[in-house]
Amino acid sequence: MLYMKEIGACLVVAILVAFSSPVVALAVPALPKKYTSWQSSIRKIVTDKSSLFYGIHYIYADKKAMQGYQAGNRFPEGSTIIIDYFNINKSGDVAVDGPKNMIVLMRKDKRAKESGGWLFAGYGADGKPSGLDPVKTCFDCHQKDAAQRNYVISTIKDFKR
Numbered sequence: 001m002l003y004m005k006e007i008g009a010c011l012v013v014a015i016l017v018a019f020s021s022p023v024v025a026l027a028v029p030a031l032p033k034k035y036t037s038w039q040s041s042i043r044k045i046v047t048d049k050s051s052l053f054y055g056i057h058y059i060y061a062d063k064k065a066m067q068g069y070q071a072g073n074r075f076p077e078g079s080t081i082i083i084d085y086f087n088i089n090k091s092g093d094v095a096v097d098g099p100k101n102m103i104v105l106m107r108k109d110k111r112a113k114e115s116g117g118w119l120f121a122g123y124g125a126d127g128k129p130s131g132l133d134p135v136k137t138c139f140d141c142h143q144k145d146a147a148q149r150n151y152v153i154s155t156i157k158d159f160k161r
Contacts, residue, residue, distance in 0.1 A: 028121045028129040035082045041158040056086045069156040073149040079108040100125040115139040116151040
């Protein structure tokens with residue numbers, strides 16, 4: 001009987017610890033359908049082969065994210081930004097879009113405390129989650145390069161044509 005009380009006490013402690021933890025593991029969301037119909041940025045080309053962002057990319061912002069860009073990178077909850085990355089193919093001296101190599105999502109989510117209130121998610125070219133570590137792979141750079149811009153590296157200038 002004493003053994004059952006000890007198990008019960010351990011179970012209660014485990015439940016209390018689990019529910020009192022300040023870190024919330026957020027699930028990787030499915031990519032929104034038709035995100036490529038959202039407002040898109042100008043085409044950006046990064047030719048530095050040592051850069052994580054080597055390639056050609058396009059940024060897509062939903063209506064909430066566009067409001068945030070227009071407000072000087074002050075994004076409302078739920079703002080979603082998606083970036084499509086493509087390899088660079090050459091046609092003579094011109095860089096042309098090669099195959100898509102990854103997709104990245106940022107969504108303003110106050111529950112994502114360890115990453116500045118942003119949920120980061122990575123996907124392969126097929127749209128399936130890539131399993132990247134959102135804090136080490138994404139937020140560390142966003143914190144270093146864009147803390148003063150609400151952790152968003154891009155600005156409204158990226159959408160000017």
